[in-house]
Amino acid sequence: MVTLKDVAKRAGVSIATVSRVMSNSDAVADKSRQRVLEAIEELGYYSNELARGLRQEKINAVAVILPDISNPFFADMLRGIDDVLSTCNYFILFNNTDNNIKVEKKCLENMRSMALSGALVYCCHKSLDGLADSLPANSDTVFLSEGGGLNADNIHFLSFSRKETAYAAARHLYDLKRQKLLLLLSSFQQNDSDFIDGIKKAAEETGGSYCTAYSSVNEKDASRVFSCAYSDEHPDGVITESDIQAMGVLSWLHTNEINVPGDISIVGLGNSSLAQCTQPRLTSAAPSGYQIGMAGANYLLNFIQKDSGNFLRDTKTLEQMLLPNIIVRGSSKW
Amino acid sequence: MVTLKDVAKRAGVSIATVSRVMSNSDAVADKSRQRVLEAIEELGYYSNELARGLRQEKINAVAVILPDISNPFFADMLRGIDDVLSTCNYFILFNNTDNNIKVEKKCLENMRSMALSGALVYCCHKSLDGLADSLPANSDTVFLSEGGGLNADNIHFLSFSRKETAYAAARHLYDLKRQKLLLLLSSFQQNDSDFIDGIKKAAEETGGSYCTAYSSVNEKDASRVFSCAYSDEHPDGVITESDIQAMGVLSWLHTNEINVPGDISIVGLGNSSLAQCTQPRLTSAAPSGYQIGMAGANYLLNFIQKDSGNFLRDTKTLEQMLLPNIIVRGSSKW
DNA sequence: TTGAAAGCGCTAACAG
DNA sequence: CTGTTAGCGCTTTCAA
Numbered sequence: 001m002v003t004l005k006d007v008a009k010r011a012g013v014s015i016a017t018v019s020r021v022m023s024n025s026d027a028v029a030d031k032s033r034q035r036v037l038e039a040i041e042e043l044g045y046y047s048n049e050l051a052r053g054l055r056q057e058k059i060n061a062v063a064v065i066l067p068d069i070s071n072p073f074f075a076d077m078l079r080g081i082d083d084v085l086s087t088c089n090y091f092i093l094f095n096n097t098d099n100n101i102k103v104e105k106k107c108l109e110n111m112r113s114m115a116l117s118g119a120l121v122y123c124c125h126k127s128l129d130g131l132a133d134s135l136p137a138n139s140d141t142v143f144l145s146e147g148g149g150l151n152a153d154n155i156h157f158l159s160f161s162r163k164e165t166a167y168a169a170a171r172h173l174y175d176l177k178r179q180k181l182l183l184l185l186s187s188f189q190q191n192d193s194d195f196i197d198g199i200k201k202a203a204e205e206t207g208g209s210y211c212t213a214y215s216s217v218n219e220k221d222a223s224r225v226f227s228c229a230y231s232d233e234h235p236d237g238v239i240t241e242s243d244i245q246a247m248g249v250l251s252w253l254h255t256n257e258i259n260v261p262g263d264i265s266i267v268g269l270g271n272s273s274l275a276q277c278t279q280p281r282l283t284s285a286a287p288s289g290y291q292i293g294m295a296g297a298n299y300l301l302n303f304i305q306k307d308s309g310n311f312l313r314d315t316k317t318l319e320q321m322l323l324p325n326i327i328v329r330g331s332s333k334w
Numbered sequence: 335m336v337t338l339k340d341v342a343k344r345a346g347v348s349i350a351t352v353s354r355v356m357s358n359s360d361a362v363a364d365k366s367r368q369r370v371l372e373a374i375e376e377l378g379y380y381s382n383e384l385a386r387g388l389r390q391e392k393i394n395a396v397a398v399i400l401p402d403i404s405n406p407f408f409a410d411m412l413r414g415i416d417d418v419l420s421t422c423n424y425f426i427l428f429n430n431t432d433n434n435i436k437v438e439k440k441c442l443e444n445m446r447s448m449a450l451s452g453a454l455v456y457c458c459h460k461s462l463d464g465l466a467d468s469l470p471a472n473s474d475t476v477f478l479s480e481g482g483g484l485n486a487d488n489i490h491f492l493s494f495s496r497k498e499t500a501y502a503a504a505r506h507l508y509d510l511k512r513q514k515l516l517l518l519l520s521s522f523q524q525n526d527s528d529f530i531d532g533i534k535k536a537a538e539e540t541g542g543s544y545c546t547a548y549s550s551v552n553e554k555d556a557s558r559v560f561s562c563a564y565s566d567e568h569p570d571g572v573i574t575e576s577d578i579q580a581m582g583v584l585s586w587l588h589t590n591e592i593n594v595p596g597d598i599s600i601v602g603l604g605n606s607s608l609a610q611c612t613q614p615r616l617t618s619a620a621p622s623g624y625q626i627g628m629a630g631a632n633y634l635l636n637f638i639q640k641d642s643g644n645f646l647r648d649t650k651t652l653e654q655m656l657l658p659n660i661i662v663r664g665s666s667k668w
Numbered sequence: 669t670t671g672a673a674a675g676c677g678c679t680a681a682c683a684g
Numbered sequence: 685c686t687g688t689t690a691g692c693g694c695t696t697t698c699a700a
Binding site for chain 1 (some may be wrong): 393398404429443552553556589612613
């Protein structure tokens with residue numbers, strides 16, 4: 001392995017000078033810098049981030065902790081995060097948790113061991129206080145999901161409002177004269193009350209009604225659960241907590257020759273790109289996973305780079321990216 | 335920060351003993367171990383992986399370098415990789431490349447800086463020799479995609495055969511008496527010759543014909559490209575290089591009221607879970623991204639843990655997981 | 669503008 | 685079985 005020492009010897013300077021050239025920090029005479037750069041080139045030197053991290057007590061890396069990357073909503077989120085962070089040369093340490101709090105705790109603890117600069121976390125528990133012990137004290141954590149029970153000046157939240165989003169989706173359907181909505185919620189999600197509050201508000205305003213059912217976030221289970229709920233309740237509108245579930249519902253309705261949106265309207269959540277290749281195309285509520293990921297990563301950078309003088313990302317703008325917005329397609333409106 | 339030194343002091347032993355307890359390596363007297371574990375508990379000690387990595391010239395982390403996590407094929411792959419690696423306590427450093435060789439090179443170089451244990455890479459170039467300079471000398475790299483131009487004892491390949499898979503898909507359609515196939519290839523993929531060879535072989539055996547078209551891996555572009563190709567060529571069968579493209583094709587056919595599979599059969603690739611929620615359900619060729627990810631991660635572990643005595647993963651079995659296999663659903667067979 | 673040197677937290681060789 | 689110690693590659697004072 002080529003080290004600073006080797007470069008220094010070759011360039012005829014001290015390792016301190018080479019270090020200065022590498023970090024572009026202190027002033028170095030042009031002549032020295034030139035010689036150092038040549039030596040680096042000739043020897044093929046690259047820095048050892050582990051040593052640098054040990055010394056600086058922090059590496060340029062961020063943990064991304066999400067329930068399940070197979071869910072396109074989270075895959076889009078990771079893509080948004082990476083598009084922001086890789087530009088700023090941060091590594092991403094990725095983990096799936098299946099929304100299991102034990103796994104989440106372990107991921108956060110691993111993060112401390114690695115002295116990461118920060119973390120982006122999406123988890124769906126009623127309360128987050130079970131995570132309190134595991135949160136790193138020396139770096140910033142941004143939650144992309146809503147949640148209470150945590151208070152510290154290095155814990156931040158930037159999330160879309162589930163209540164507002166649910167409200168917007170329900171208003172959309174009630175305004176289309178739908179009477180009875182079925183909410184197809186995710187069984188792993190434990191914090192549904194906000195969501196239901198949004199629906200309730202829309203129902204009260206319009207005189208509509210609603211009922212709820214729970215399925216896993218996969219199209220098969222959504223299909224199965226929906227089939228039962230449909231025969232029990234005969235809804236004329238459905239809001240699913242993810243686009244994937246909506247796809248399962250569409251599939252079942254198609255098989256059973258129930259017309260969408262003639263007989264029943266469907267709205268998904270997360271506006272994934274999949275929503276554009278269903279038949280009919282799926283109405284879905286923004287923000288998308290991608291938007292959430294981008295906004296969250298920018299938000300985190302604001303904290304991480306606080307001292308570096310880069311105050312480029314306006315929080316107001318980031319929050320506006322996450323306002324609910326119904327993207328109307330064929331599955332709801334004819 | 336709590337360090338070994340603090341734990342040692344508290345437990346009344348030397349830091350070496352604490353280190354031994356942590357790594358479970360050398361023998362330590364039960365009494366000492368007990369005291370150390372107590373001290374660790376009391377102080378909330380956790381190891382500094384950066385320091386350990388610096389010392390051992392390697393950290394328990396693996397780079398995962400994929401074209402685009404928004405593509406469910408790769409999202410499934412990452413899930414498969416994580417399911418294997420997180421069990422063995424390896425971190426995953428994730429990168430999107432958009433199949434851009436410059437980005438791929440940069441990711442691989444970053445990997446050297448971090449002294450990672452290995453890398454899993456999927457890239458689609460005619461030749462990989464452009465990457466040769468950037469490949470780390472001290473750790474193992476497994477390519478999940480096919481490719482030539484690289485030879486070294488720390489470079490490995492474990493990939494499904496694109497030729498065999500294409501052959502299986504084409505035989506499936508020709509055997510169903512389809513006459514003229516359209517291959518909808520990915521425009522970013524630069525190594526299509528194997529794929530086409532497989533089709534050619536099936537065509538020769540059965541007397542069928544085929545033509546090709548290229549689209550991006552998103553349903554909109556696939557839809558657009560297919561629409562042109564359809565009016566020019568009037569195929570009665572389509573094989574797409576990804577399920578996403580097949581969804582675009584299905585969507586266009588539905589809009590234009592062309593019956594699937596009555597008038598035309600569709601086969602996708604990668605057997606993603608999406609294939610089960612199209613209308614009709616999509617015939618798709620395994621292996622899935624998940625299978626590839628799992629197999630690849632296990633394969634990599636065989637090299638990384640070579641010296642640790644864990645020879646648990648049989649290469650033959652891994653290779654068999656990747657054999658082509660057509661999962662027949664409604665889109666091809668009536 | 670530069671160099672010498674301390675030391676980040678850990679492991680492993682060695683001595684006892 | 686345990687402790688002492690050197691040193692991994694780097695950054696950062698401090699002094700020149």
